[in-house]
Amino acid sequence: MAEALDFGDAEDRQAIVHSDVTEALGARLIALGKLDSEGFRRASRIREETGERFNQILTKLGLVSERDLAEVMADQLEEPLVSAGEYPEAPAGGRIVNFKFLKEMRIVPLAERDDVLILVMADPYDDYAIDAMRLFTGMSIQRRVGIPAEIDQAIERLYGQGGGAARSIEGIE
Numbered sequence: 001m002a003e004a005l006d007f008g009d010a011e012d013r014q015a016i017v018h019s020d021v022t023e024a025l026g027a028r029l030i031a032l033g034k035l036d037s038e039g040f041r042r043a044s045r046i047r048e049e050t051g052e053r054f055n056q057i058l059t060k061l062g063l064v065s066e067r068d069l070a071e072v073m074a075d076q077l078e079e080p081l082v083s084a085g086e087y088p089e090a091p092a093g094g095r096i097v098n099f100k101f102l103k104e105m106r107i108v109p110l111a112e113r114d115d116v117l118i119l120v121m122a123d124p125y126d127d128y129a130i131d132a133m134r135l136f137t138g139m140s141i142q143r144r145v146g147i148p149a150e151i152d153q154a155i156e157r158l159y160g161q162g163g164g165a166a167r168s169i170e171g172i173e
Contacts (some may be wrong), residue, residue: 021125022047022054028072029064039063055123059148066148073124074145082110082120082146087154093117097136099159105129108146108154115139120146120154 022044029035035058043057050057055073058064074081091097093112102108106122107129117139121129124143134141146154 024076025054025072028076029058029068032068032072034064034068034072053123053125055125070122070145070147077124077143077145079124080144082144082150084147084150084153086110087120087150088158091158093137097159099155101132102155102159103152105132106146106148106151106155107133108151108158109133110144112139116142118142118144120144120151122146122148122151 026035026040026044030037030040039058039061043054043061043063046052046057046061047054055069059066059069070081087108088110092109097109105126105128108120110118110120112118117133117137119130119133119141121143123129124145130141130143133139
């Protein structure tokens with residue numbers, strides 16, 4: 001009788017998934033000439049030491065540009081890369097979403113269609129942000145990839161001081 005594989009608890013399974021994502025993302029960036037092997041090894045070591053997300057390390061260290069990384073992630077996931085001009089003029093769906101949460105997760109609700117929330121994400125591999133928005137809205141989430149700097153600008157414009165929803169979310173933690 002075959003023995004069942006034990007992948008441990010949810011945290012262990014998440015680490016396996018992120019390891020696979022790291023390898024695939026790194027391999028693609030190297031193949032495209034956007035990252036060298038030494039940069040990959042360096043970012044991988046830092047990820048192991050700190051637990052920080054691989055894609056964030058790459059841009060923080062300046063090893064890969066935000067745009068190049070977003071383009072590769074969008075291609076890998078077969079999801080569209082959202083351009084700066086595609087962000088909504090007003091907060092999507094009329095829901096009040098916590099400004100701090102949006103900034104920390106680097107996500108922007110792009111649109112609602114039927115029971116689906118389209119979410120632009122700087123880190124489309126972030127299951128926590130997807131699950132949190134699914135629980136908050138009760139909707140299915142469809143991810144899109146965005147460039148972090150453009151997401152930050154959209155959050156400030158839509159939800160920050162002077163933005164369309166600024167008064168609505170004051171005092172909500």
